[in-house]
Amino acid sequence: MTIPVTPIYSAPRMDQTGSDKIAKHYQRGLPLITGLALAAMGGGLGLILQPSSQSLLFWLGVIAVLGGLIWASLAAWLPQGPVLRFVGWLTGNLIVFTLMLGLAEGGFRLAGVNFNNLTGQTDDPRAHYPLCLRMPDRPLGEIYFTRAGPLTWTGRPLSTFLKINHGTDSAYEDEAEFTAHYDANGFRNPNDQTDWQAVVVGDSFTESGALPYEQIFTTVAAQGSGTSIRNLGVCNTGTLAHLEYLRRFGKGPSTHRAILAFYEGNDILDTEEEQSHLQQYRDSGWRPDRTPRPQTSLIKASYQVAKHLISRTPAIRYQNAWLTTATPEIPITIRGAPMPLDPESFSSAQKALLDDVIHQWAQTCTRLELEPWLLYIPANNRTYHGLVRFTPDAEATLREWQPGTLPTYMQELCTRQNIHFINAYPVLRNSAESGSLVYNRILDTHLNQEGSRLIGELLAKHLSDAKTGSLEKTRP
Template sequence: MVATSSSAEASRRPAAWIALALFWAAFAYLWVWPWFRPRGEYLWGHVQLRDIYFGIPIAAATLCLTIVICCRARARRSVALRLAAVTVPTIALLFIFDAVYTFGYLKIWRTNYYFDLAKVSRRYNAIDEELGFKRLARVSWRGRKSAETGEVYFRTDENGFRNPPGIERADVVFIGDSYTEAAELPEEQTFVRRVAQATGLRAVNLGVGAYGPQQEEVVLRRYALAYRPRVIVWQLFEGNDLLDAQGYAKWRESPTRPYLPLAARYFNNSLINEWFARTRLRAPERNLAPATIHYTDGTVRELFIRYPYLPDQPVQKVWGFEETKRALEAGTRLCRERGIELLVVHVPVMVRVMAPFVTFAREADRGRFLPGEVVQSEGDFESELGRFCHQIGCSYIGLFPVFRQEAARDNRGLYIPTDEHLDARGHAIVARTIGEWLAQSNELNYSK
């Protein structure tokens, strides 16, 4: 009987060792080989997300099988049962929790242009039938948007905007995109708060990153008017507002269109993806231009430039410009009906302001990003926007001359090089310029 048992044990050993070898081979392929032959963005540019999904159960199974085989023959069955009782439910609960979080909390079964294509986070935002998406109310987070920025405490009020809770009245309401919301900087450094501090006026920030002109007009109508302001400041950005306007118009034409397959939406928003997001190394986008910026203090910074200066942008993106004009005209009419003064403020792209200090790595990129060395044209977005604002009777400030003058004196601190949003000094310049305009406004009893 003993001989028969020993013979059976011996016959099982080769199969067990073969199984172990196969598991170790799978483990090596998923977790080891990518460090020699990178094939994805995660773990600092080495593995794909699907490698992690398959790799977690494979790693657990490999470890458990190794422990079982290395045990004494008499204890293997007991050890295997104990490991299975712990490992299988743990792995199952992990993936079940991941699925519940992704499908139940983030609702990835609902397709959305902004979540699926514009990379807006589902975690802090909700689908809105008119705006596309909006920030969740009364949420907060603390962290850095990039290595170039300090730690920021970000919070939203009862309407989902970046303000302290409980603001019911405001003298000045600011609407705009990420340049107004300014998640890269502490609240007190944004031009919204700087204007309030410098003037003593009550101000509220209704800017939202990734919003375009039509959504900002909705914000004006739905939220800004409720504060009964005397002035509304509407910020527009040269880099992507016309493109955002076109994107919004396309979304409105077919709001329920599935932009990504369900599997892609799942992996992009999963909890496991969130856990490993900090290890994700993103490759530079193809449309970015490698360049060098020379600062006035003698320091040099290599970077990739995102937003070009397009002297004929209103013609290139005529649909977006028409949508922008329609939104501005509607907003101007609403303000005029209620006796509110509207000020439109245009923020220029970084490459245009810093043109004298930029050296491109490729000559072709200079032609794409600064065509013909032009930095101010009669047909560009800033000039055409100013002309249209004059036509419909709203006030307008194009910030390029101010920023170019400041850059000639000291070009540091105007923009954050990694993402080209305004840095602290850039916000201070915007606030000063708006403050000077407010001092001359007929709607406000304010003087500097």
């Protein structure tokens, strides 16, 4: 006799219908949730970070939002079948790949692997630029920078700069190679210079990195006047930095005159930025940092390699005008944004800042027992205005720009502070009207050899007049 045995517990059997239901939920639910999450993440980061519409982060956010919504729509609307099964399978594998990529990204960052050493890139994006066009990166004082001298650079700076920027203009084929030397403090002076009678402080127009030492206007002025001159010019600097250079490096045993070389093209804007950084430092102790950072991101390295393999930077023509006073007309670049400012459009803050830094220049010179001068250097927009014919594709802002009254405004500020004012515009303009180039032709719009010579001779005349006691005749 057989006795039936009833089990205490029996697991329910999953029939084919139940299994199909789970698979269907997986195929539709996973891509639906993933797509919505991706769109929400892209939109949320955009709202929080608010990146510029020109940035890579902005477009990655746009792609995340649109891609996520499209993916979620496919999951919601596709009928059950092989296409929906593929979407679900692909979503699962993409999630696994993303997790693995995230783990790899975090691991490489923690290990400090520098992918620039593997991809041939550089930690400093401007390392291949001519030395005169690189940002100074040695910290000085509160928020300022100089170059870490002594330094040398040999090459053809203008043609190198044009090549790096993929220029097609034929402008510098005959440029001669030379070696630029910088002293221990990062300025273009002889290493053995221990004393000088005058000091010139300014930005890249004073540094004149695209010219050999003997062609810099400070060298020309020294030779023409018999006055020894120290050059304290550094690119990407404003008047507050120039004041710092004067205080730290400007005073020698025989120095009795200090000249601020004021470039109208961007000195006001650079000074505004320095003032903002200085205020941040005083409020919070924050300092700007220009130390090159190693590239430890696997994702960024992959993007850089892919971009290099599949894309080519288009060649660019930088000519936007012709100098019509020359025969034949000469193709040139008229300087673009930022354009020289007009005092008529100054904000109250800009007026106050400019008045303050000119006052500081006079006061600092007085404390150092130096006679304060200011050399006004115009941008090529002003010097060439009315003497050019623009190309058809030249920007409207270039065509419409009109010279303002900034030279007169600066002269009045100097007069109130008893600062000797020298305006370089007339000599540059007269030469341009006769058909001569006084700035570099294409892309770079700094002074060329001729423009530097003219300013050097003008400064030499004023220095010679000061020696003979006839300087009063040249005061404003």
